[in-house]
Amino acid sequence: MKRALVAALLWAAPLAAQGIEKQEVEPGQWLTSYIPFIASAPNDGPTLEFRVWHWKKAAWGERVTNAVQLSGRVGWSPRGSWLAIGRFEWPGLADGWRLATQVQATHDQRWGYYGLGNTVDADPDLETDEQPYYNQVRRRRVLGYADLTRRLTGPLSASLAVYGTSASFDARPGPSHFREDYAEAFTQNEASARLALVLDLRDREYDVRRGALVEGGYQVGVSSEAFGRWYGIARGWVSPTSTTVLGMRAFAANLTGTPTLESRLTLPAWENTMSTLGGEESHRGVPNGRFTGRGVIGANLEARQAVKDFEGFGAVGVLGFVDGGRVFEAENWTLTFDDWTVGGGAGIWLRVLQGNVLQFTAGFAEGDSFLGFRTAWSF
Numbered sequence: 001m002k003r004a005l006v007a008a009l010l011w012a013a014p015l016a017a018q019g020i021e022k023q024e025v026e027p028g029q030w031l032t033s034y035i036p037f038i039a040s041a042p043n044d045g046p047t048l049e050f051r052v053w054h055w056k057k058a059a060w061g062e063r064v065t066n067a068v069q070l071s072g073r074v075g076w077s078p079r080g081s082w083l084a085i086g087r088f089e090w091p092g093l094a095d096g097w098r099l100a101t102q103v104q105a106t107h108d109q110r111w112g113y114y115g116l117g118n119t120v121d122a123d124p125d126l127e128t129d130e131q132p133y134y135n136q137v138r139r140r141r142v143l144g145y146a147d148l149t150r151r152l153t154g155p156l157s158a159s160l161a162v163y164g165t166s167a168s169f170d171a172r173p174g175p176s177h178f179r180e181d182y183a184e185a186f187t188q189n190e191a192s193a194r195l196a197l198v199l200d201l202r203d204r205e206y207d208v209r210r211g212a213l214v215e216g217g218y219q220v221g222v223s224s225e226a227f228g229r230w231y232g233i234a235r236g237w238v239s240p241t242s243t244t245v246l247g248m249r250a251f252a253a254n255l256t257g258t259p260t261l262e263s264r265l266t267l268p269a270w271e272n273t274m275s276t277l278g279g280e281e282s283h284r285g286v287p288n289g290r291f292t293g294r295g296v297i298g299a300n301l302e303a304r305q306a307v308k309d310f311e312g313f314g315a316v317g318v319l320g321f322v323d324g325g326r327v328f329e330a331e332n333w334t335l336t337f338d339d340w341t342v343g344g345g346a347g348i349w350l351r352v353l354q355g356n357v358l359q360f361t362a363g364f365a366e367g368d369s370f371l372g373f374r375t376a377w378s379f
Contacts, residue, residue, distance in 0.1 A: 031057065036050045042289075047076060079109055105143075106141050112286075132174070145161055233249065243317075247301070284300075318346065
């Protein structure tokens with residue numbers, strides 16, 4: 001798998017250049033790009049994917065590369081996972097306004113489930129040849145959301161997002177944590193809305209080199225019963241040299257009321273969603289879904305070093321990281337570093353033109369390893 005994913009990075013470069021050829025184009029001109037590549041499904045190994053963009057070029061020097069962008073992505077894993085995602089981004093909707101929307105359907109054949117709570121004592125020996133799926137659950141999800149943002153003053157904005165989700169979970173064959181907790185498969189439908197304040201001090205929105213992005217808000221949702229959630233995410237970047245970027249992120253959230261299992265797994269970040277806790281989006285040292293709870297606290301440190309920088313054409317480099325965090329279920333959320341799971345790792349990355357990033361990481365925590373592949377920076 002390592003060889004396949006490393007080869008994918010090298011393979012994707014000429015394909016990306018074919019699909020996103022650097023051209024002398026005028027701002028406002030529409031272009032179409034496409035990339036077939038190899039990525040990875042959550043905890044499920046390589047996937048064959050195809051992505052297409054239809055976009056309008058932003059003016060040179062703008063904070064974003066594209067004034068408007070419509071993209072589609074489909075993928076399939078030989079082991080059973082698949083995805084289909086459509087996304088529309090309009091950062092220049094009107095003066096002071098921006099819009100991001102997404103619809104997606106995913107089937108995760110081997111999502112992690114180790115029980116509810118901060119299960120640092122989960123016994124890895126329970127996953128054996130006789131019961132290989134003990135820490136896994138099959139997760140199917142249809143999700144749609146729209147995020148409308150209005151600048152209030154300077155770098156401060158307000159964001160209103162609405163979400164609709166239908167998520168189904170069922171046990172893999174044999175004994176499992178999920179079967180012990182829930183006994184049978186179930187589907188949860190939920191709708192929610194989230195209001196947040198966003199402070200954007202980044203130098204630009206693609207390939208950020210310095211600045212900060214801080215957001216915090218509250219979400220209200222309803223499924224069979226109502227739930228609420230406060231959350232906050234702070235990100236910061238500095239660039240001590242022309243080829244080095246140091247990044248930091250801290251995040252926290254807590255659910256109240258009667259939340260769904262799906263709401264425990266997904267955080268409503270600005271213009272996107274974020275999976276917690278585990279995997280490329282939150283903790284690269286442990287699998288997707290490793291920790292599941294009402295509340296979460298975590299942090300990430302990352303150093304990115306360009307080995308060869310081709311300026312506007314792209315760059316290739318390496319990165320190192322340390323990730324940590326924990327969840328809360330029966331206990332109240334509290335600001336603490338007790339019982340954190342901390343891991344670290346390294347990876348390689350490829351940037352094609354200004355903002356198209358592919359990265360492959362290998363993380364280590366709890367005496368185990370996790371391989372990740374992502375078509376964007378982790379934060």
